[in-house]
Amino acid sequence: MALDDVSFSLRAGETHALVGENGAGKSTLIKVLTGVHRPDGGELRLGGQPVRFARPFEAQQAGISTIYQEVNLVPLMSVARNIFLGREPKNRIGLIDFARMHREATELLDGFGIRVDPRKPLHTLGIGTRQMVALARAVSVDAQVVIMDEPTSSLEPREVETLFRVIGNLRGQGIAVLYVGHRMDELYRICDRVTVLRDGRHIHTGDLAGLDRMRLVSMMLGRDLSEVRRTGLTRFDGDGHDDGNGERRGEGRDKGNGEGRGEEDDAARTPERTPALTATRLNRRHQLHDISLSLYGGEVLGLGGLLGSGRSETAKALAGALSLDSGELTAGGRTLRRLGPAGAIRAGISLLPEDRKAEGIVPGLSVRENIVLAAMPRLSRFGVVSRRKQDRVVDIFMRRLRIKASSPEQPVGELSGGNQQKVLLARWLCLEPKVLLLDEPTRGIDVGAKAEVQSLIDDLAREGLAVLLISSDIEELIEGTDRVVVLRGGSVAGELEGDAVTESRLLEVLADHSPAPTGKAPGRAAQEDPR
Missing domain, CATH: 3.40.50.300 (P-loop containing nucleotide triphosphate hydrolases)
Structure with a gap:
């Protein structure tokens, strides 16, 4: 009822x-x-x-x-x-x-x-x-x-x-x-x-x-x-606490100094030396200006900035959904040329868009059809789609993501916003991507569904996936990421890492009108910065 x-x-x-x-x-x-x-x-x-x-x-x-x-x-x-x-x-x-x-x-x-x-x-x-x-x-x-x-x-x-x-x-x-x-x-x-x-x-x-x-x-x-x-109020890191300065920090997520995790967990989350995805001097007239950043397997990179700062445009450019005037994208050491959405998917790059209603779900289709939509070529043989393979994939991801629906055949438009978001995540995860770009994945969903999505993001990074997280929620960026690249006016305004990822530092970069210094955690090799 x-x-x-x-x-x-x-x-x-x-x-x-x-x-x-x-x-x-x-x-x-x-x-x-x-x-x-x-x-x-x-x-x-x-x-x-x-x-x-x-x-x-x-x-x-x-x-x-x-x-x-x-x-x-x-x-x-x-x-x-x-x-x-x-x-x-x-x-x-x-x-x-x-x-x-x-x-x-x-x-x-x-x-x-x-x-x-x-x-x-x-x-x-x-x-x-x-x-x-x-x-x-x-x-x-x-x-x-x-x-x-x-x-x-x-x-x-x-x-x-x-x-x-x-x-x-x-x-x-x-x-x-x-x-x-x-x-x-x-x-x-x-x-x-x-x-x-x-x-x-x-x-x-x-x-x-x-x-x-x-x-x-x-x-x-x-x-x-x-x-x-x-x-705590989010599920990132398990135990959240106040650090004495009014800034909630998670004890479970390592910010670059190796604290707060066991040795086994630390090894699982240490970023690989070779970036999973590198963007170098991306430009698009009136939108992006010399955007450079790297994503490493096993980490969550936050992308912060106010509305209009170029966050969504950057994510779309990385996923081949926004054409560029200049710049270079490299995945796994290979330069991606004339990248479109299909090419990005082949390269292992998947994007969860901000507007799930307009750019994500197909409301009239079922939960099953929405989940397998991008994976249809993999589930077909000689042009015939295997229903058995579909059902197996759908069952796996409905259970893993705890998608609440009366059945896989329920129209996805009837689900709550949080469950629609999980369906979209399932669609891209079934492609086994190497890089997952998440644009406001918890926007407009309640704290319960938000906690589940946040926990899933952390699990995916622990499994070695490179995750880019765009969020307007400062607490989410602080607790849920290893590094934060801050955009302003379509340009990189600063990068925060390790102990520099705090609410006060992030607000300083967001509010400043001049380029902010990059906060680096101890031990990060200089050559890991693509700029």
């Missing part, structure tokens, strides 16, 4: 956090509130009056506006048309008043600090800007309730601050905000109360200010509080 006897209240003028693991019932509850689903039982009241919504438009007309994590707008339409879709201003003869619509859209976007031509097609904008357009549309409607589903997942810090300012304005107007999120700092900063769901059931509702973070996580996971305190 997706929801089982769930009671939930939202007060006017409050920001209310809704949290829980993937599959906890958050999305289902939102769909009930917005008219996508009709509940089998129970009652929904708005402003004290009972309501029933047969479709989302009725909920919107009643004053419930929603901003979804995956931007739910029309890519080929202009920015202005997306903002005013279904309620376009009309002139005296009943036609759309484009001049007025463009003017009002510009004024609205200016309030969000967004400078963009409202006549521009939405698909030409970045993900973060599209998210802000969705926010502009939602708040421009005369709403009593605004539901925000992971609204900051694609925003840079400046845009996040704008969002929080908008939320404060909404509260001042007596508008209720339901905030679905997983970033604890954000929740404790802007939310008044919190509701926890688990397995479709209501677990807790109460003030957030007096609720210990570890207690909140334990309720979400259904784990004993002492276990959460022991394992």
